[in-house]
Amino acid sequence: MxxxxxxxxxxxxxxxxxxxxxxxxxxxxxxxxxxxxxxxxxxxxxxxxxxxxxxxxxxxxxxxxxxxxxxxxxxxxxxxxxxxxxxxxxxxxxxxxxxxxxxxxxxxxxxxxxxxxxxxxxxxxxxxxxxxxxxxxxxxxxxxxxxxxxxxxxxxxxxxxxxxxxxxxxxxxxxxxxxxxxxxxRFDAKKGISGLQQILWGLFKKVVIADNCAQLSNDIFNNYSDYSSSTLILGAVYFAFQIYGDFSGYSDIAIGTSKLFGFDLKQNFATPYFSRDIAEFWRRWHISLSTWFRDYLYIPLGGSRGNKWNQVRNVFIIFLVSGFWHGANWTFIVWGALNACYFLPIMLGSRNRIHINTVAENTNLPSVKEFLQIFITFILTLIAWVFFRAENVASAFSYLNQVSAFTVNFMEKLHIERYAFEILPLIAFLLIVEWFTRKKVFPLEKVKSPITSSLVIILFIFVFGSFSNLQEFIYFQF
Structure with missing residues (x-):
């Protein structure tokens, strides 16, 4: 169901x-x-x-x-x-x-x-x-x-x-x-209302962001040899927001539904695409799985204790196992290995705990340094997502190879191929809302005008939601 x-x-x-x-x-x-x-x-x-x-x-x-x-x-x-x-x-x-x-x-x-x-x-x-x-x-x-x-x-x-x-x-x-x-x-009306609001936000991320992105990313990845590098870049971006909107949307609906029955579940996502390095990303993405592997595998192996070799070994084990947990395909193992390679320099340099606080904690906009950190982390994540999404490792390398063949007339090809404008404004809306509510568990939590905010999201769902082809949640396959 x-x-x-x-x-x-x-x-x-x-x-x-x-x-x-x-x-x-x-x-x-x-x-x-x-x-x-x-x-x-x-x-x-x-x-x-x-x-x-x-x-x-x-x-x-x-x-x-x-x-x-x-x-x-x-x-x-x-x-x-x-x-x-x-x-x-x-x-x-x-x-x-x-x-x-x-x-x-x-x-x-x-x-x-x-x-x-x-x-x-x-x-x-x-x-x-x-x-x-x-x-x-x-x-x-x-x-x-x-x-x-x-x-x-x-x-x-x-x-x-x-x-x-x-x-x-x-x-x-x-x-x-x-x-x-x-x-x-006893039934807590405030918790129930909060649950409904979180369900609403989860549905927005699922049917407005994820399902719309899925239609585009699926076509681009399935026919990547037919498209220019600019469209392939968009395909990777669309998949990044497809999997985020889909999986974090499921978590929001699950947590919100639990609140209706008086239960409190742990937060599973915390605006991961605003992370300043890969270590922070993995503290904010699929938190329940990351902490599970930390507590039941990484720490028993020795964690970051011991010599450098043991630290490197433990990092690769945790990421390779995490990749394999996602599916029986070499693409997931390569995805895990790639994230391990991202993480190692941070861990070996003892910089894996420097971004604990919320980005731009006391300001409305990030500094130039923070913006560049977020941008670079997102690009690294996009590259890894290509392996996660591709049918096999060879296809992933071929996809990335075509991306590297960037042409001077990329804007012209992007306009002809018609993958530039359909969903980007909605992704921008998601990012803006999450940026200004990044300290909250979810954006509609304790808003000043709950009815107005909820009605706006409902309007977005009915106007922009994808209902013609009901999409399963992406993590059902894992």
Whole structure:
């Protein structure tokens, strides 16, 4: 079920009314409702994969409670490794099996041998990368004794499958979200209004920015050999705002929807395209995933401690794994490696924590230095996005090679190819709004004229939104 669909427009009010008006006297009944609603929400896409969520839930719930009684280090590690094996095993089978098989075949073919292995004819379950990481983090925290295992299966199952963030995050920690299922709350009108405003802003980014950019970027990337370098540059820009509007828009809708039920999710994006270096960008982009890898992989590996070689190794591991998490394609691995190369000079120069504050914190406009830093970081990000979007690595290099063949009559070609004007004013509007509200969690948060601001965004959605061809959220494929 898509957030931008008529189905969800009916589904959400029904669940909301049942939650606050029918089952308000019983916390357990409310949690059961959310659990059933979440399974309906996910099963709307393909009911056959509901068993995977239930299986993952049962495994980590059982392991968490077993850790409660396991005292010996050996037994505790065995339980932890079981959780890791099961959760990563699910990912390995459904997401990476065919990738490894295909590359295994290619390697043998390179040496003149021919083999015919069996491939899996399965589709990737939506959201599997998100909910497996969510349950895995619960077990790791219990193993580390940072979290008490829960005995409330309904609350735990609702935490794992909570429909607003089930299929594309944010990846919530049990320490933040799980206790909220155990505490009865009353409806907070202010939080509800804030939730609706955040949903509205998320829909704007999805249907006005992302879906319009998708139509242009898809055509340019799919037919890049037919276009000039100027249009290819625009194609990269359009994809940059497609993926940002799509993914951050999903996060806003998820967080806003959660507020309607009294839940608080973590912020997942914080104006990343205003970052002054790559280190700041990764503190502001897909925050829940970046912090997950930091806490459960980077720091256990040693982080930035140790000698320079260990630091370089850890940086490459974290970015390569992050790239591979996004998909079973060498393009994502190259994308991760490229970001590692961007990050290394900053980290080795001990400059990865110098941009903690908000850019132009006490002024309305950035300094010349800040503007150049933002521009250079955005260009580096664009280059990386080409690999992320391309069908294969060869296509990405070919795309960038054509971009480098910049011609003197680029404005003339840009005008002929007609990719210059359709969406740029809307992107500019997005950037202006986010710039002047960059210290807020989302632009409509605590505005002076909430009704007027909301009506303006609604008008933009209905006038400029792309509704003719309903687009799935881009991160559903990851």
């Amino acid at each position: 898509l957030f931008n669909s008529l189905d969800f427009a009916v589904f959400l009010p029904v669940v909301f009314i049942l939650y606050w008006f029918v089952f308000k006297q019983s916390l357990r009944a409310q949690n059961i409702l959310l659990l059933v609603a979440s399974y309906v929400f996910y099963g709307w896409w393909d009911w056959r994969f509901l068993g995977l969520i239930l299986f993952s839930t049962l495994v980590d719930f059982g392991i968490g409670n077993s850790l409660r009684y396991a005292k010996e280090a050996r037994n505790r590690k065995l339980l932890l490794y079981t959780s890791v094996f099961v959760n990563l095993g699910l990912l390995g089978v459904f997401k990476y099996y065919n990738f490894f098989v295909d590359n295994f075949v290619a390697a043998f073919s390179f040496f003149g041998s021919s083999i015919q292995p069996n491939s899996l004819d399965v589709i990737l379950p939506v959201g599997i990368s998100f909910y497996t990481f969510q349950t895995l983090s619960y077990t790791i925290d219990v193993y580390r004794r940072k979290l008490e295992p829960t005995t409330n299966f309904i609350a735990f199952a609702a935490f794992v499958s909570f429909f607003p963030q089930l299929v594309a995050g944010p990846i919530e920690r049990a320490s933040n979200l799980l206790p909220q299922f155990k505490k009865a709350t």
